[in-house]
Amino acid sequence: MLARRIIPCLDVRDGRVVKGVRFRDHEDVGDILELARRYRRQGADELVFYDITASPERRRVDRNWVNRVAAVLDIPFCVAGGIRSVEDAEEVLNLGADKISVNTPALADPGLIDRLSARFGAQCVVIGMDSRLEDGEWQVYFNTGNPELTEAARRRTLDWVDEVQSRGAGEIVLNCMSMDGVRRGYDIEQLTAVRERCRVPLIASGGAGTPEHFVDVFRDARVDGALAASVFHRKLIDIPDLKRHLRAEGIHVRTGGVA
């Protein structure tokens, strides 16, 4: 049986892992390789590295850290942020990433999803979405890495979920913006609505604060994986403890990993 995935997300800026609250006030939380190794040892099922500054500032980023991560990790990892073209994606995949995740550039040019999927296969192509309730509907947002540039994409989230799948997305990461960084639980209502539209794997993001929040999101929203950052970086939740708790609650997770 396929296990539900626990996915620490490492926000990377200038080669360091950082974390902010609601996308603001980033603070340094550690070295990329050190954290990657620690999470792998603890039994993380996958890692996401998100370059939080690359996309809004439209700069060319030094991605050699991707190669260093690939050299030490023997679990899958995904790279997000600043991937705007087939060439960008090819560079990151050739450096050793297993998947690439695209958010704002896919909203700006939805055909990018088709091109990425045709070139690398749907299994490599993750679409990230930042979504929150606006005028009674869930809507997706652009440029969420930088609060000054964030704006509504004028797309309903559920429509975008349909569209990215038809264009060849292999996985969707739904970041529920109003819950992000505040540790009050995942947005079960929104994730459940997206789950009903989603025939590819769905990853929940934003809001994890306690082990119970993970139980809720797997049991009630039936997501394939749950992504979290601050609770892991700040050691508020220990991954082996979390997996023991999930197993006790009847959620199927991968064994392995040490404290």
Add this chain to the structure above:
Amino acid sequence: MAGRVALVDTGGANIASLDFALRRLGHETVLTHDAEAIRAARHVIMPGVGAASDAMARLKAHGLEAVIPTLEQPVLGICLGMQLLFDGSDEGDVECLGLLPGRARRFADDPSFPVPQMGWNELERVGDHPLLRGVHDGDFAYFIHSYALPVTDCTLAAATYGMAFSAVVGRGNFLGTQFHPERSGAVGARILGNFLRL
């Protein structure tokens, strides 16, 4: 090139993770579509990311569809590389190498089982083979695929995702894993190590 592990260039990106995994096990690799380099290698690995039809077209462009079946050293297909060893694939409706019987078919459209299958699934051993030395029922491996092979008499380990499918296969010197051993933690490293000792 003798002694090195030849990685058959099937045209996909993302060879780095496999390359690193083999280096961690102390093996040099060469990524190649050159028939002589492949024949000379002690072990041959056929990776594969992308579509079956593209990968077969690439093999044919270099005459490798005739070379690979004549190889006598251990050959390991990984993910799509494993599927290429079989008769054919519904992905692009393509005939493959025909070294193993069966045809890759897409997972059924079932809301309970999103496609691609992406993540860690448990192995169920159904055969005894040196490739699986030290691998146990219930060990997890990392899968990422939309097409799968049924369980047949060349299946060495199965897994279940809505249906049972082949996770590890083998007949003679042609072996394959549907999962990515290079991304399957200690279990994957063990399987790669076993392969390199064959």
